[in-house]
Amino acid sequence: MRKMQFLALIIFLISPNVVSSWEGYDYENGSYIEIDKENLVRPGNDIEIYDYGTGEYKDVEVESINRFGSSAEIEVYDYSTGEHRIFDMDSR
Numbered sequence: 763m764r765k766m767q768f769l770a771l772i773i774f775l776i777s778p779n780v781v782s783s784w785e786g787y788d789y790e791n792g793s794y795i796e797i798d799k800e801n802l803v804r805p806g807n808d809i810e811i812y813d814y815g816t817g818e819y820k821d822v823e824v825e826s827i828n829r830f831g832s833s834a835e836i837e838v839y840d841y842s843t844g845e846h847r848i849f850d851m852d853s854r
Contacts, residue, residue, distance in 0.1 A: 786836070786851035791815055795849055803827065803836065
């Protein structure tokens with residue numbers, strides 16, 4: 763039994779993390795952003811992002827999502843600045 767638990771732990775540690783954060787870039791502000799895995803990114807939903815440019819977590823509202831092949835463009839409304847932002851997101 764211990765061997766099976768040990769083997770399961772090894773497989774878990776070396777396998778890629780399937781559920782992870784989603785990373786992107788805001789070209790207008792020149793900063794990377796990250797969306798945590800617990801956020802449901804859908805138009806009309808409020809989500810929390812981490813903005814590496816300011817070093818802060820921010821609440822934003824998802825306004826639209828446009829997919830381009832394996833990447834996506836997300837338009838959001840940033841409550842803290844009152845501005846609309848567009849994120850170019852990596853493929854998931």
